[in-house]
Structure formats: C-alpha cells, structure tokens
Amino acid sequence: MAEEKKDSVWSSYSEADKKALEALSRGYIDFLSECKTERESAAWAVRAAEKAGYRKLADVVEKGEKLKAGDKVYAVNMKKAVALFQIGTEPMEQGLAILGAHIDTCRLDVKQNPLYEDGGLAYLDTHYYGGIKKYQWVTIPLAMHGVVVKKDGKVIHVNIGESPEDPVFCVTDLLIHLSSEQMKKNASKVVEGENLDILIGNYPLKKKDKESVKDGILALLKEKYGMEEADFNSAELCLVPAGRARELGLDRSMILSYGQDLGMTGGMLPPDRKSVV
Numbered sequence: 001m002a003e004e005k006k007d008s009v010w011s012s013y014s015e016a017d018k019k020a021l022e023a024l025s026r027g028y029i030d031f032l033s034e035c036k037t038e039r040e041s042a043a044w045a046v047r048a049a050e051k052a053g054y055r056k057l058a059d060v061v062e063k064g065e066k067l068k069a070g071d072k073v074y075a076v077n078m079k080k081a082v083a084l085f086q087i088g089t090e091p092m093e094q095g096l097a098i099l100g101a102h103i104d105t106c107r108l109d110v111k112q113n114p115l116y117e118d119g120g121l122a123y124l125d126t127h128y129y130g131g132i133k134k135y136q137w138v139t140i141p142l143a144m145h146g147v148v149v150k151k152d153g154k155v156i157h158v159n160i161g162e163s164p165e166d167p168v169f170c171v172t173d174l175l176i177h178l179s180s181e182q183m184k185k186n187a188s189k190v191v192e193g194e195n196l197d198i199l200i201g202n203y204p205l206k207k208k209d210k211e212s213v214k215d216g217i218l219a220l221l222k223e224k225y226g227m228e229e230a231d232f233n234s235a236e237l238c239l240v241p242a243g244r245a246r247e248l249g250l251d252r253s254m255i256l257s258y259g260q261d262l263g264m265t266g267g268m269l270p271p272d273r274k275s276v277v
Contacts, residue, residue: 010253025247025255032245032257033162037145037238038080041103045082049074054084105259106130108137108171108196110146110237115229117214122201124169126239127193134191141168142198146237148227156225161242168242169198198239 013021035041049072057073067073071087081103088097107129114125128134143161150156161168173191174182182190205216221227245257 029245029247029255029257032255032259033243035103036105036143036240036259037107038103039147040145042076042080042082045084045103046074046076049082049084057085102261104130105240105261106132108142108198108239110144110198110232110235110239112233112235114232115214115217117212120202120204120213121199122213122217124198124200126196126198128196129238133187134193134196135187137196138171138173138191140170141242142170142239143242144169144237144239146235148225148231148235148237150226150231150234156227158225158237162244169200169239171196172199 031044035044052072054072054074057075060067060073067087069087069089072085073087074082074084076082108126109129111125111127114123116123116125128137141161143166144158146158148156148158160166171191173179201217201220202213203216204211204213205219207215218229221229241258245255248254248256
C-alpha cells in the first residue's frame with residue numbers, strides 16, 4: 001500500500017504567518033544561544049515573566065495580599081526551576097490547565113576536585129549528565145558555564161567560550177592513524193565516559209626549579225576570578241558546546257543548536273477539555 005504523501009506545513013502558512021514565525025524564530029535563537037544551563041534559563045524566564053506583568057509570589061505573600069482572578073505570579077526553586085501561575089475564575093477543583101517543559105540539557109559537569117596535570121597538559125575531570133552520545137563530544141569547541149561560591153559567600157558567575165575573543169575548551173581524541181583499536185569498538189564504547197576530561201592548558205608556571213601547568217592554571221584562576229583550588233568544592237561548573245544557535249540550510253528553514261528537545265507536555269485538565277501539547 002502506497003504511503004500517503006502529506007503536504008508540507010510550510011504550504012499552509014500565509015505571508016503574515018511566515019513573518020510571525022520569523023520573529024518567533026529570532027527570539028528562539030537568542031534564547032538557545034544565551035540559556036545553556038538551568039540557571040540561565042530560569043533567570044531568562046523570570047525576566048520575561050516580569051516584563052509580561054508577573055509578580056514574585058513571595059512578595060505577594062509577604063505583603064499579605066490575596067490573589068484574585070487575572071493575577072499573574074511566579075515562584076523560583078533553587079534558581080533552577082520556575083513556576084508561573086495565572087489565576088482563573090473557576091475554583092481549582094474544576095481543573096487546572098498545566099503546561100510544562102524541562103530546562104535541563106545534556107552536558108559535562110566538572111567534578112568537585114577536578115584539576116590535574118598529565119603529560120604536560122592540564123585537565124578538568126568531569127562526569128557526563130544526560131543521555132549523551134559520548135563520541136559526539138570530542139574535539140568540538142566547548143564553553144564553561146556556571147557559578148563559584150567563595151568562602152565569604154560571594155557568588156562568581158562564569159561564562160567562558162561564548163564571546164569571539166574568549167578561549168574555548170575541548171575533549172581530546174586520537175588521530176585517525178593512531179586509533180585502529182579504537183575504531184573496532186561499537187559506538188557506545190568508542191569513547192568512554194571516564195575519558196571525557198577537559199583540556200584547559202599546557203603553559204607551565206615556573207616556581208624556582210619546578211614547572212607546573214596546573215600551577216599556571218591556578219594562577220590564572222586567581223588573577224581573573226580570585227578563585228583558589230579549594231573553591232572547586234563549592235562550584236557548579238559545566239561544559240556545553242560553544243557558540244550561538246544558527247539558521248540551517250540555504251533556505252534558512254531550520255535551526256541548528258545545542259539544547260533543543262521535545263520537552264513540552266500537557267495534563268491535569270477537566271475531562272471535557274483537550275490537553276495542551
């Protein structure tokens with residue numbers, strides 16, 4: 001039985017629809033480019049919510065106000081999750097309209113005691129988060145995002161690798177003529193998780209008769225961020241693909257970017273309503 005050919009959704013769009021889609025896509029590209037961690041996504045959501053008239057729920061509670069129909073409030077959990085509420089006219093027992101999406105993405109998390117030197121190179125030890133294809137993470141430019149909490153409670157925000165003048169980082173791989181044994185492995189084993197460590201330097205700092213690349217990295221961290229090696233214990237740092245989201249194809253009909261996923265669901269609606277997906 002011949003498969004029924006379906007018309008492209010593009011053919012159903014009017015010129016006004018296409019213009020609206022282009023405007024939405026520009027904002028979507030900016031979001032994907034600027035929000036690569038839960039913290040960044042949550043902060044972006046709060047800014048957008050406040051611009052749209054949402055108020056912080058904690059402020060409403062502190063003032064002793066009672067919410068009424070039409071009110072819009074938000075709450076943030078651990079700076080990594082945001083809940084937005086728009087108060088309806090019917091009692092809650094009549095049902096809720098819920099739209100949810102996750103903002104976590106696959107990444108390489110820096111461990112709490114990560115910095116080491118091997119063979120004249122400095123690395124950060126990592127563990128991967130999410131269902132990644134590990135072989136896709138080698139030799140691509142990576143950016144470092146996150147926060148460091150110092151002993152005095154000061155929070156340092158880290159974003160290295162996104163600006164054109166920034167350095168980037170990478171996971172190393174074997175050259176093709178040195179990888180005959182590696183190439184015999186299946187895709188899940190060709191790059192092992194414990195080998196996804198981040199190359200971050202090879203310029204040694206001279207201390208008397210000693211040269212140490214690790215000490216050179218620590219000196220740079222001290223100079224740029226006022227950060228000591230012990231501060232890694234109170235840091236939350238991760239590595240993600242560097243660079244902005246881009247339009248894909250000569251016709252610019254698609255978007256190529258890290259962090260895209262089908263994470264939107266609907267539920268908890270009254271039986272007589274259709275869920276929103």
